[in-house]
Amino acid sequence: MPETHPILQLLNQLEGAVDMPALEDRVNERFGSPKIGDNYDPLDAMAAEEAHAASKAAFLDGARERLAGLKQLIPDLRAELEGGEAQLSEGQLRTLANGVYAAGVIMGDHILVAVGTQLLTIVNGGPLVTLEVAHEIEEQL
């Protein structure tokens, strides 16, 4: 029995993440209601509500864009991998990195987030933070 390529396994898993109605539910759940403080007069409360709605829409748009890019990429990538290997352009790699990362955040899957972060490292041409900063973070935690 042929062994399934790990990237193909990942793609199969990711196809479930690009379900848009589920995405909207997850984002709504995560954003909850706007926080209106006691010091808010009615106009401030209205402004806070508007900002909250705008934030949620921006998050949803960002997620949709990343997942839609991934969805478009998956069939081509799968076909290439089934043929033996895949050559990704820089743009395709960026789409894959952003899509995998977004899918991880949306699904709450830490492994996907870690894979997405590693792919972003490749796209970025190096680590997202320096080793020195990583040590600084470690010391402060």
Add this chain to the structure above:
Amino acid sequence: MSTATPDLIERTETTSETISDRPWSTQLINDEFNSMDYVIHVLQEVLQIEQSKAVGYMLTAHKEGKAAVFSGGYEKARGIAQRLNAHMLMAEVVKDD
């Protein structure tokens, strides 16, 4: 359905004009999903700040649940929050005390 758009525009303009000079802040909210290095990377990109400052904001949010990354006008606070949100971070706009 078609009457909703003019109402929304009018409401947004009124709000912007009335509250523009009051202090607001953009708060980065801690979440269990984004990686620390990614948060630092996005903060640097959106806020155009040094890595050490971005680390400070990320650590504050991680330890205290939130970090104020901008304070000033409502429109700018909202714009920054939206840009952070578009990068999958959790951010919200609140009125300063």
